[in-house]
Amino acid sequence: MRKQILFWVSLFATISMAGSAWAADRGRDGELKLLYWQAPSTMMPYLSGGTKELEASSIVIEPLARYDNDGKMWPWLAEEIPTVENGGVSNDFTSITWKIKKNIKWSDGSDLTSEDVVFTYEYCTHPDTGCTQSNYYNDIVSVEALDSHTIRINFTVAKPFPYSAFVGYNAPILQKAQFENCVGAKAQECTEENFHPIGTGPFKVVDFKPNDVVVLEANSNYREEGKPAFSGVLFKGGGDAASAARAVLETGEMHYAWNLQVEPEILNKMAEGDSKGTIIAGFGTAVERLMVNFTNPDAALGEDRAEYLGGNNNRNAHPFLSDYAVRRALSLAIDRQILVDAGYGFAGKISCNVLPAPAIYASTANDECKTQNVDEANRLLDEAGWARGSDGVREKDGVRISILYQTSTNSVRQGTQAFIKEMWKAIGVETELRNIDASVFFGGDIGSPDTYQKFYADIEMYTNTFSGTDPEAYMNSWTCKEVARRSNNWGGNNMPRYCNPDYDALATQMSKTANLDERIRLAKSMNDMLMQDYAMIPLIHRGGVSAYSNDLMGPVGNEWDSELWNIADWHIHK
Amino acid sequence: MVQYIIRRLLSAIPTLLIISFVIFAILDLAPGDPTGNLPMTVPPEVREKIRLSLGLGEPMHIRYYKWLVQFFVNEPLNIIEHSFGIVIGDGENRTRILSWATRSPVIDLIVERTPQTLWVVGLSYLFGILMAIPIGIIQAYRQYSLFDQIGTFVAMIGFSVPTFFTGVVAIIIFSVQLKWFPMIYDTTLEVNSWNNFVLQVKQMIMPVTVLAFYQASQLSRFMRASILDNLNLDYVRTARAKGRKENAVLMIHVLRNSLIPVVTLIALGIPSIFGGAIITEQIFRVNGLGQLLIIAIQGADIPTVQTLTFLFAVLIVIFNLIADVLYGMLDPRIRYD
Numbered sequence: 001m002r003k004q005i006l007f008w009v010s011l012f013a014t015i016s017m018a019g020s021a022w023a024a025d026r027g028r029d030g031e032l033k034l035l036y037w038q039a040p041s042t043m044m045p046y047l048s049g050g051t052k053e054l055e056a057s058s059i060v061i062e063p064l065a066r067y068d069n070d071g072k073m074w075p076w077l078a079e080e081i082p083t084v085e086n087g088g089v090s091n092d093f094t095s096i097t098w099k100i101k102k103n104i105k106w107s108d109g110s111d112l113t114s115e116d117v118v119f120t121y122e123y124c125t126h127p128d129t130g131c132t133q134s135n136y137y138n139d140i141v142s143v144e145a146l147d148s149h150t151i152r153i154n155f156t157v158a159k160p161f162p163y164s165a166f167v168g169y170n171a172p173i174l175q176k177a178q179f180e181n182c183v184g185a186k187a188q189e190c191t192e193e194n195f196h197p198i199g200t201g202p203f204k205v206v207d208f209k210p211n212d213v214v215v216l217e218a219n220s221n222y223r224e225e226g227k228p229a230f231s232g233v234l235f236k237g238g239g240d241a242a243s244a245a246r247a248v249l250e251t252g253e254m255h256y257a258w259n260l261q262v263e264p265e266i267l268n269k270m271a272e273g274d275s276k277g278t279i280i281a282g283f284g285t286a287v288e289r290l291m292v293n294f295t296n297p298d299a300a301l302g303e304d305r306a307e308y309l310g311g312n313n314n315r316n317a318h319p320f321l322s323d324y325a326v327r328r329a330l331s332l333a334i335d336r337q338i339l340v341d342a343g344y345g346f347a348g349k350i351s352c353n354v355l356p357a358p359a360i361y362a363s364t365a366n367d368e369c370k371t372q373n374v375d376e377a378n379r380l381l382d383e384a385g386w387a388r389g390s391d392g393v394r395e396k397d398g399v400r401i402s403i404l405y406q407t408s409t410n411s412v413r414q415g416t417q418a419f420i421k422e423m424w425k426a427i428g429v430e431t432e433l434r435n436i437d438a439s440v441f442f443g444g445d446i447g448s449p450d451t452y453q454k455f456y457a458d459i460e461m462y463t464n465t466f467s468g469t470d471p472e473a474y475m476n477s478w479t480c481k482e483v484a485r486r487s488n489n490w491g492g493n494n495m496p497r498y499c500n501p502d503y504d505a506l507a508t509q510m511s512k513t514a515n516l517d518e519r520i521r522l523a524k525s526m527n528d529m530l531m532q533d534y535a536m537i538p539l540i541h542r543g544g545v546s547a548y549s550n551d552l553m554g555p556v557g558n559e560w561d562s563e564l565w566n567i568a569d570w571h572i573h574k
Numbered sequence: 575m576v577q578y579i580i581r582r583l584l585s586a587i588p589t590l591l592i593i594s595f596v597i598f599a600i601l602d603l604a605p606g607d608p609t610g611n612l613p614m615t616v617p618p619e620v621r622e623k624i625r626l627s628l629g630l631g632e633p634m635h636i637r638y639y640k641w642l643v644q645f646f647v648n649e650p651l652n653i654i655e656h657s658f659g660i661v662i663g664d665g666e667n668r669t670r671i672l673s674w675a676t677r678s679p680v681i682d683l684i685v686e687r688t689p690q691t692l693w694v695v696g697l698s699y700l701f702g703i704l705m706a707i708p709i710g711i712i713q714a715y716r717q718y719s720l721f722d723q724i725g726t727f728v729a730m731i732g733f734s735v736p737t738f739f740t741g742v743v744a745i746i747i748f749s750v751q752l753k754w755f756p757m758i759y760d761t762t763l764e765v766n767s768w769n770n771f772v773l774q775v776k777q778m779i780m781p782v783t784v785l786a787f788y789q790a791s792q793l794s795r796f797m798r799a800s801i802l803d804n805l806n807l808d809y810v811r812t813a814r815a816k817g818r819k820e821n822a823v824l825m826i827h828v829l830r831n832s833l834i835p836v837v838t839l840i841a842l843g844i845p846s847i848f849g850g851a852i853i854t855e856q857i858f859r860v861n862g863l864g865q866l867l868i869i870a871i872q873g874a875d876i877p878t879v880q881t882l883t884f885l886f887a888v889l890i891v892i893f894n895l896i897a898d899v900l901y902g903m904l905d906p907r908i909r910y911d
Contacts, residue, residue, distance in 0.1 A: 035758070039861070039869075041673075041675040041676040041869075041873075042675070042676050042677060042678075044677070047677055048675075049609075049612035049616050050612075127623065128627060129627065130623055130624045130626070130627025130628065131620075131623075132612060132616060132620065132624060134620050134623070135616065135617055135620055185627070187627075187677075188627060188628075188672060188677050189669075189672070189677075190677075191676075191677060191678040191679065191682075194677055194678070195678065207762065209686060209761065209762075209861075210673075210675075210676040210678060210683060211675070211676070211861065211865070211866065211869050212687075212761055212861040212865075213760075213761055213762055213861070215762055234760075234762070236758060236760075236859065237859075237861070238856065238859040238861045238865060239758075239856055239857065239858075239859040240856065240857075243742075243745065243757065243857070246745070246750065246757070247757055247758055250750045251749050251750055251753065251756075251757055253749075253756055253757060253758055254758065439605065439606075443605075444618075491618070
């Protein structure tokens with residue numbers, strides 16, 4: 001049956017090849033079948049923070065600018081990226097002016113104007129909308145339409161990196177005519193609009209079944225001739241990651257499957273031999289890392305447990321992790337490649353930086369960590385006076401290097417913990433492992449002693465990342481004022497309680513610098529300072545893994561924006 | 575009989591009210607935050623605003639009262655308006671139970687998902703019954719025969735091997751190796767032509783078989799035990815002594831009496847069809863009511879969980895009543911008047 005269809009399709013294709021305009025026809029490749037095992041629950045990204053909803057809506061509604069798979073920004077609905085050089089960004093960084101392309105039509109045939117952009121800002125910043133992406137519209141005084149195709153955003157503060165509003169799949173443009181009556185509390189009740197947003201993208205929604213399937217068809221008003229190549233999209237959801245991989249790689253029922261968090265040995269097996277598909281991995285900024293506690297988490301300290309007290313040389317310093325030699329030895333003792341192979345496979349690579357991407361920010365100064373060096377680690381510890389006791393555990397002045405190492409409950413993380421415990425044993429370090437349910441560990445409950453913010457342990461492990469491509473806010477996380485402590489209800493981002501005036505000085509300088517090369521230099525040196533001080537021990541650069549069928553051309557993955565960002569260019573290989 | 579039914583229905587009202595309150599209280603007390611699944615990059619102030627927009631700012635008793643009004647007044651009125659095309663009162667501003675994850679009315683979600691659940695889970699239940707009854711009869715009548723031994727063995731496998739195992743095995747054999755059936759259930763398929771009908775049958779075969787096998791394994795054991803109980807009774811000997819044919823003895827006298835407990839079991843099992851077969855639905859991506867419930871639980875979508883579990887409670891109460899009534903009809907010894 002399938003073969004027959006294939007025969008007729010190819011016959012039809014050969015005949016139509018004779019016609020010259022054929023290759024450029026919109027919708028020539030039939031239906032594109034995407035499989036997202038986590039199904040989208042709505043098509044309105046502003047009412048949902050989930051990646052699955054952002055991905056689904058990204059093929060319908062679009063932002064002014066988008067990131068490609070290298071984290072580079074491209075104008076999308078805008079004519080160009082505004083900069084200080086082209087006059088788009090004011091010299092004092094307090095405003096940015098976007099020009100939108102002329103003649104862009106919504107899928108209902110009406111024109112995209114600056115009114116729509118202004119409306120989108122008003123929609124998301126209305127206090128009763130409950131907009132999940134409102135942090136993309138922070139620090140804005142006003143968004144004004146200068147003419148029908150020009151918008152100016154005025155900021156409350158100087159923004160050296162002014163690209164967050166209307167950029168990326170988190171902040172796309174809505175059609176004013178459709179959502180006019182859906183602002184504020186009404187946003188919740190606009191089911192019809194939220195499920196069928198009108199967009200400027202290559203496809204438009206025909207049928208939306210929440211948490212199940214989205215049926216889309218090519219947008220006949222799309223701005224580029226002959227695109228998209230597919231006449232429609234079937235966006236199916238549900239099931240689990242392993243069977244999603246199977247549907248692309250083994251049965252070939254689907255063209256594309258997203259976010260394949262599958263055990264490496266299972267995925268490798270599916271991908272080898274006469275597999276029907278290919279695996280791609282996109283890498284963003286996510287790094288699985290060990291946080292080193294610079295304060296003493298001893299329960300006997302009561303209220304001052306793991307509390308940064310400051311003072312000369314940190315009055316509450318950790319008994320052994322405050323020793324540079326110990327921190328460095330812990331990092332040297334780890335064979336990161338084993339961790340990647342056992343737990344991550346396609347979805348991971350070794351990282352020696354906490355800021356591994358975008359590529360322009362990635363430092364090469366810390367590559368020492370790429371190779372395990374147990375001898376050097378042992379030598380460091382011997383030299384620092386940590387001698388092995390009768391049980392093989394190193395100690396000095398009655399302090400044993402005995403580490404409590406915590407993380408969230410997750411089979412890959414527990415595997416990593418077990419490997420690291422063994423590796424540390426080789427340098428005379430004793431490790432006690434602990435895992436805490438993710439909802440508690442990341443839950444942020446002030447009353448709970450088990451959160452990653454309270455950090456009542458010596459070492460903790462998790463992944464963190466940042467949205468967008470500008471690392472300034474992320475790198476600010478390790479300044480002194482961000483230290484998680486009692487006075488800020490453990491709300492700071494600085495979990496290691498690392499406090500270094502030199503680092504703070506770099507952070508201050510960065511907030512005043514707009515020149516990209518200078519910002520890159522600053523970000524790199526901040527990263528290097530953290531790495532060479534071993535405030536954190538990076539382990540694995542984590543990526544998103546997807547699979548696409550062998551006949552599909554176009555997918556490149558993307559961790560900065562939607563993986564479907566270039567879906568208009570996807571087509572079937574003939 | 576009518577009086578009995580009315581009495582039972584009236585007594586169900588306080589029971590259901592208590593159930594609804596207990597469900598609401600449990601869900602409210604359980605940890606779980608609708609903003610818990612948002613990425614770490616969403617700041618706490620934004621989370622708080624989202625919670626307020628979902629109505630979480632109000633105290634529990636007010637939220638419970640609102641849910642009661644929405645469920646017992648607004649939603650039925652809405653159904654009446656839709657089915658008769660009339661407008662009762664202020665239909666525009668009547669609030670409905672909204673799911674927190676999809677921001678759409680929960681009842682619409684349920685209505686949208688009921689067909690695929692009924693098709694897949696309902697059909698498998700039906701096939702399960704159709705297989706189990708004859709198998710159980712033959713097994714009991716020819717106790718310890720080869721057929722009985724094999725039947726017992728297969729039934730043991732059937733209900734000791736979980737459906738998430740048989741389902742995956744079926745996929746690997748029939749989808750990956752043999753390529754007979756699709757492994758992904760297409761809920762957008764409309765049966766409007768012969769070709770589509772064939773496709774629909776093809777995509778239903780695996781989930782229905784896996785579930786029917788499981789159901790039949792259980793029911794055939796009950797059927798077999800029930801027939802065995804009856805075969806040794808005096809009335810069977812009397813019937814045989816009267817000279818009735820063996821066939822009539824088994825199919826008329828024994829079967830009718832043996833079916834009484836089995837029919838009750840079947841009736842009591844019907845609400846579980848609506849509960850969907852959570853795991854089987856996940857494996858084959860049928861995305862019916864079971865998958866709706868599990869996703870709502872994972873996402874702390876409390877209105878959806880509350881409404882679905884309460885509807886299941888209503889179904890269980892109703893089918894308990896139906897089972898009791900059927901009992902009276904099948905067994906003349908039981909009278910409710």
